[in-house]
Amino acid sequence: MNAKDAPKIEVKVREKLGSRYAARARKEGLIPAVIYGHKKGPVSVVADGKELIGILQKSAHLIDIVVDGKSEHCVVKDMQWDYLGDTVIHVDFERVNLAEKVAMEVDLELVGEPKALSAAGAFLDHPLAQIEVECRADSIPEKIVLDIAELTEEKAITIADVKLPAGVTAKTDAETIVAQIKIAKEEVVEETTEEGAEPEVVGKDAKEENAE
Incomplete structure (x- = not known):
């Protein structure tokens, strides 16, 4: 601004x-x-x-x-x-002072719809809502807009991938993940019998009836 x-x-x-x-x-x-x-x-x-x-x-x-x-x-x-x-x-x-550099937290806005989200169980994980940047006091961006339309499951977007305006540098660690696509894993639930339940014996009732 x-x-x-x-x-x-x-x-x-x-x-x-x-x-x-x-x-x-x-x-x-x-x-x-x-x-x-x-x-x-x-x-x-x-x-x-x-x-x-x-x-x-x-x-x-x-x-x-x-x-x-x-x-x-x-x-x-x-x-x-x-x-x-x-x-x-x-x-x-x-x-x-307008000419001095300051460090500020700036909002991060994600735009675009990754095709990879159409896969079964796919969801977007974006842990960051803000990025810390350093720039002149008279050049602080209102927000950082990041296009994630080409985001794939194979590669996450990190701070190093974010394009910043001229004169603005990131203070947040370059390897920090900004956005990634994950696949939810289905939880397998095993069926269990009630403890102490007697297993059914096939033909047992018929034998008992014939013995009477």
Whole structure:
């Protein structure tokens, strides 16, 4: 994302700190946050919840944050969620220089339908949802799109196979598997007789009847 395309949000400095005041801010529709880095002291702020969530949902990594009328380039370094895992309750922002390199987790999007999935028992295994990359702060991709249409059962796709934009390098280990096709093995269940059950003897009943 270019700096000129970075979303902008205005925040307010938090005068009162502590969990009680943070909880009160959340009830008012605000999200507590902290801005730190670049040899400046940390600043505790609050942002409009709907506006901030809207920016985060667009996978925006570089954000212009306006504090007391001054704009600062920041990246999202951490987000805290509530105990249900569906509501953001705190965000950490780090100040950045647009020309410096930063390491970020970027979403991975798989596209395409491999023909190999039509085989009996075949399924797609994709353990990674994000890739850690390093690049200039003004060149962080919103997401990495990977075409898996040619994926076969014989060869998995690893980080080394992922094509990244110019100036972007992967920090995740090159041998890490991104996607592969596996075949589910059928589980063989052996039939067993109940313990202690007497095996049936053919002709036994007939002999007993004749003996009576």
